[in-house]
Amino acid sequence: MTPTERTIRHFFDRGIIAGRIDRRTGPIEVDWPGQGVGFADILAAPPEGPLLIQVTSKANHASRVRKVCEQSHVVRTCLQNGFMVECWSWAKDDDEPRITPITLNKLGS
Numbered sequence: 001m002t003p004t005e006r007t008i009r010h011f012f013d014r015g016i017i018a019g020r021i022d023r024r025t026g027p028i029e030v031d032w033p034g035q036g037v038g039f040a041d042i043l044a045a046p047p048e049g050p051l052l053i054q055v056t057s058k059a060n061h062a063s064r065v066r067k068v069c070e071q072s073h074v075v076r077t078c079l080q081n082g083f084m085v086e087c088w089s090w091a092k093d094d095d096e097p098r099i100t101p102i103t104l105n106k107l108g109s
Helices: 003-012 058-070 072-080
Strands: 018-020 030-032 035-037 042-044 051-057 084-090 098-102
Touching: 003 018, 003 042, 003 051, 003 084, 051 058, 058 072, 058 084, 058 098, 072 084
Parallel strands: 051 084
Antiparallel strands: 018 042, 030 035, 042 051, 084 098
């Protein structure tokens, strides 16, 4: 099972709606002045509010956190408008993901 499938299953098992919003064959892109940006793989609807998630394997966790933070203009807008943004990674033998919340402080100025 891929990290994306594991993440969707994680939410499904808890009765939370979640689905893919980015595929390798054609990500949904945000039209931001002069550039296309796609930083999230999954949109979930937990009780805490809308959640955008970048998903990866354990080995790529740090690089995905950097990838999301590099999209600071779009991520900042999402955070300021009520979305939570997180990076999740899975190790093959772990039942729980490693989760790094992306906050305005993490994005810097």
